[in-house]
Amino acid sequence: MSDNSLGQIKSDGLFGRLPDLTKLDLRNNGITLIEDNAFDGAANIQELLLDGNLLQTVTDKMFFGLHSLSVLSLTDNKIKCITPGAFDHLTMLSTLNLESNPLDCTCHISWLPNWLRSRRLSPSATCRSPAALRDANLHHLEVSDFKCTAEDKGCLSPDYCPAQCACTGTVVRCSRAQLTTVPLNIPKQTTELYLESNDIATILPDQIRHLTQLTRLDLSNNKISVITNNTFEGLTKLSTLIVSYNKLRCVQRDALKGLTQLRVLSLHGNNISMLADGVFRDLESISHVALGSNPLYCDCNSRWLSEWVKSAGEYVEPGIARCSEPVAMRDKLILSTQSSAFVCNGVPPAEVISKCDSCYSNPCRNGGRCRARAAGGRDCQCARGYHGDTCQHHIDACYGSPCAHGLCRVLEEGRFHCSCQAGYTGARCEVNIDDCVANKCQNNATCVDHLEGYSCKCAPGFMESNGASCVDGLDEYRCACAAGYAGRYCEAAPHAALGTSPCAHHDCLHGVCYLPQRALQDDIIMERPLLSTANDYLCKCAPGYSGRLCEYLTSLTFSHNDSLVELEPLRTTPQANVTLIFSTTQLHGVLMYFGENEHLAVELFNGRIRISYDIGNHPTSTMYSFEMVSDGNYHKAELVAIKKNFTLKVDDGPARSIINEGAKEYLRLERPMYLGGVPEEIAKEAFSKWHLRNITSFKGCMKAAWINHKRVDYVNAVRVQRTSAGCGEDEPTSSMAATVFVQEDAGRHNQDPCVPNPCARGGRCVREEGSPSDYTCRCRAGTAGPQCELRASISGAPVITQGSKMPQRKQAISNVQASPAAPSHKQQMPSEHAPSQPTPAMGACRKEATREIITEGSCRSRRAVRGARCVARDARAACGKGHCCAPRKTKKRKIRLICSDGTRYTKDIEIVRKCACGKKCARTTPFH
Structure with missing residues (x-):
């Protein structure tokens, strides 16, 4: 197949259909790409010729499947980089030709010369770059000859380096990055990984298993307590492993399994007392083990360690590790103490054994x-x-500590009594006794109640409307408005966002209609119009809906703190039966509430179901499920109320019951019943009466609900607030969606929220990316507000428009400072068509204090340094087009840096002193 124009070799299974192929000649084909696993199935190819092509990179999976390959010729290509391990699986390879390729001899291919020598291959390949190695024979170079700079990416993509790390070639440094876990996206080509001086507590096999080219791993100065079995599985090239100065107390027996190339192992400065016999059995190449500064327990269980140290080689353990216990062995060296001295005199202390058990x-x-x-x-x-x-x-009536400030005591099954601490009263010790009664605070000061005491708080000023605060100025004041409010007195409330487009009007009430695949194909073949009778189509329901025409809403997702469903009052005679199927990962939340003084409350509490039942027979009866239900799986809760008796059954398990004993027989209320949450006022009342322990709405999916054996249709609910239909797994598949959209009227699903323009006073509407209904109004100079409905006063503060209900007296007042709710503009209002000019907004560009650690490479300041940065909420609005908020005045300061290798030096930095609008728009930092 030579001398053609193939261009690419794709991974399409072609060679799997040619099992008898033994030689493949692809020379001079202009091949630029061979996809990974392209030769999968070509197990009998012995000779592969790829000379005279345009290959630039050899990847680690390019030649997968060539188990019998003995001759590989890559002469006269454009190869600059070869991924580590690219030829490892070619176990039969005897000839490798790499001549006439512009090899870039940086650290990325430092592995190659040693690999060639180990396989007794000697291609005449030479380096093209860098200049120091130009024309050098690759076979004669040593690892130390290969260097990298920060710009050398090798075979890796430009974004290969994890965000918290610095990468140089295949060396990844994540030191002092405040990591709590190993970064997920470490490139598989990494040969050296430095994770020292972080807060990593565990090292899991799945986090590093893909790093098959790794030769050095530094985990020193972390918080690792256990190295588990098979942690370093697959890291067969690892030669240096440093786990010193952690909190290591246990190295499991198979923790170092498979590390046959490991030469240096450091476990120095940990909390290890015993090592399992055989933990070092796979360390065939070991030359140094550091075990010093560990509280080693030297009894007969550690005799193997003494024997191994003496037999493993000259000074593998250099005579630093010492025994800590028992007393007879204290301070004796592992290396020089006779193995016969390691004897057992009873069982080791529990604190020693429990380190690994x-x-x-x-x-x-x-x-x-x-x-x-x-x-x-x-x-x-x-x-x-x-x-x-x-x-x-x-688990009894006192489960979850129902007494807020007191001791809970069980009276009988389902009932308890609270003994309150001093200063508290109430059924749940929830009320702090008011010490402000007959207080002595004078001059209209406010009395603040404390535990068994009070204090007087003098009023410094007054609060304005809508949560605003009054800011004193020179012979005047201004109102600092709460988020969303505007106006001279913060009297303009936020505008509600526009709604989405109405539902499509067709027989499928909450879904889309589509033809079954066979009918659709028949229509195309017969060139006839799509069938349109009621029996010819199906309804694909939107998530959460069911029924032939998707007319029932039967499942909901609750995702907000005020999500809820309001239903008709629960019928409790002759009995009430409610079944809920739900899924959540939250530990707390209201599932159901029906009550006034008498009540039935069902909620999540510490991951269990809590029942509070009171039909008017005080005190309330309380019960908790034995089962945990906050694991993200679906659970079924069956609730049955028969007169005084209440029964709970979870996931068809054993039933639990309580009896609200007393004179009354039934729970009779006229209030609505709520699912998933409770309105704020009712929730506060229920919380104050201890009906509910937590008034947070349920967060998760309510898959289905039955009330008195009838499935709940939320379409008929009195109110459905801040919920979304369906659960995550109910989403239609992409293939179904594609079929549906072919037959829908696409126009009604792509309504532009900016048509017609909702922004007033010439504002420009910008549609939010990724949202079909959200938009932002970009206002012209002199206007403000969410929809540009406000005009600015002379000083820039937004004022209410003439059509508002604001008194004329307040409209006339305009000579004030700019409100934080809107940016300032020019002193003179521009006309409707006059172009706006860039004028700095006084106060909008400001200096913000910071306190940060200074870092440079592997060096850092010993403590946080005070600095500042220049900020503006909207630089263009604050400073005008082409201008920015930037440092105007800085001063130099010397700081002292300390490096990971112990060296120290002094560096000059510039601290921002003043900020102003200007044209020099370089990126600002706390230390300019």
Whole structure:
């Protein structure tokens, strides 16, 4: 196939259909790209000729599948870079031709000479760049000859480096980046990874398994406590591993499994007491192990370590590691102490054994089962009826500490009593006794109640309307408005956003109609119009809707703190039956509330279902589910109220019941019932009466609800507030969506919110990217407000328009400073068509104080340095077109930096002193 114009070799399975192919000649084809796994299935090819093409990079998966390849010729291409490991899987390779390629001999291919020598391959390839290595024979170079600069990207894409790190070639440095976990997007070609001096607590196999070319890993000065089994699985080239100065207490037996090339291992400065026999068994190349500054427990269980240190090689452990316990072995060196001295005199202390076995002391009480976590620590699986970190608490009426400021005592099943602390009263000890009664505060001062005391707060001034505050000025004042308000006195309220376009009018009430695929194909083949009778189409319902015509809304997602559904009052005679199917990851939230003084409240509390039931027989009966339901899975809660009895069943498990004993028989109320949340006023009332422990709305999906054996249709609800239809998995697939949109009237789904223009006074409407209905108004000079409905006063403060209800007296007052709610403009109002001129807005460009650590490479200041930056909420509005808010005056200051290698030096930085509008628009920093 030579001397053609193939251009590319695609991964389309072609060679899998040619199992007997043994030689492939693709010379002189102008090939620029060979896709990964393109040769998959070509297991019998022994000779591959790619000379005279235009390949620039050899990737690590380019030759996957060529298990029998012995001759690979890449002469006379444009190859500059070869990804580490590109030839590792070619185990039969005996001839490799790389001549006449412009190889870029930076650190990216420093691995190649050693690999060639290890495979006894000697191609006559030479370097083209950098200048220092031009025409040098690749086979004769050493690793130290290859250098990289920060600009050398090698075979990697321009955005290959994680945001918190600095990358030079295949060396990734993430030191002192305040990381709590290993970055996810570390490139797989990385050969050296530096993660020292961070806050990383765990190192998981999935985080680093893809780094198969890694030779050095530095994890020193972190918070790692356990190295679990198979953590470094697949890192077969790793030669240096540094885990010194962590909180390491346990290295599991298979933690270092597979590290056959490891030469240097540092575990210095940790909290290790014992190492499992065989933990170093795969370290065939080890030359140095650092175990110093660990509290080693030297009994018979550590005898193997003494023997291994003495037999592993000359000074593998250089005589630094010492025994800490038992007393007879204290301060003795592992290297020089006779192995026979490592003897057992009883069981090691529990604090030693528990470092690698967190369940050793059996911390779980009341029949709970202890499970050790792979990454350290443990969890207790509590028996039914118990909860807590160690299953120490019984789930009873006092579950969740219902007494706000007192001690809870169980009276009987489902009932409790609160003994209040001094200064508190109320059924739940929720009321702080008012010490302001008959207080002695004078001159209209405000009395502030404290616990068993009070204080007097003198009034410094007055608050303006709509939450604004009064700011004193020179012979005048101004109102600092709350977000969204405007006007001289903050009297202009925010405007509501425009609604979205109405629903499409067709038989599918809440969905789209489409033809089944067979009918659609038949129509195309027969060249007849689409079938239109009622029996010829189906309704694809929008998420949350069901029914033949998508007429029922049966599932909702609650995502806001004030989400709720209001329904008719619950019928409780002869009984009430409510079933809810829901999913959430929130620990708290209202599921259902029906009440006044008597009530039925169902809520999430600490991940369990809490029931509060009171038909008028005081005190209230309370119950909690044994099951946890805040795990993101769907759960079914069945609620049955029969007179005084209330029963809860979760996920068809055992039922739990309580009895609200007393004279009354039924719960009879005329108030509405609420699902998923409660209106604010009713919620506050329920909270004050302890019907609800938390008034946050439920956040998650209410998949379905049945009330008295009838499925709830939210279309018929009295009110549905701040919810969205359906759950995440109900979204239609892309293929279905494509089929649907072919047959819909696309025009009614692409209404432009800017047509007609909603912005007043010549404002320009800009549609928000990614939203079908949201827009922003960009106002002309002299106007302000969400829809440019306000005009500016002479000083720039927005004032209400003539059509408003604002008194004429207030409209006349305009000579004030600019309000923060709107930018200032020129002193003279421009005409409707006059072009605006750039005039700095007084006060809009300002200096903002900062306090930051100064960093430079691997060096940083010892403490945060005070600085400032120039900021403006809208630089163009504040300073005019072509201008920006920038430093006007700076001063120099010397700071001292300390580096990771211990060196120190002094650096001059400029601190911003004054800011102003100007034309020099360089990026501002706290240290200019």
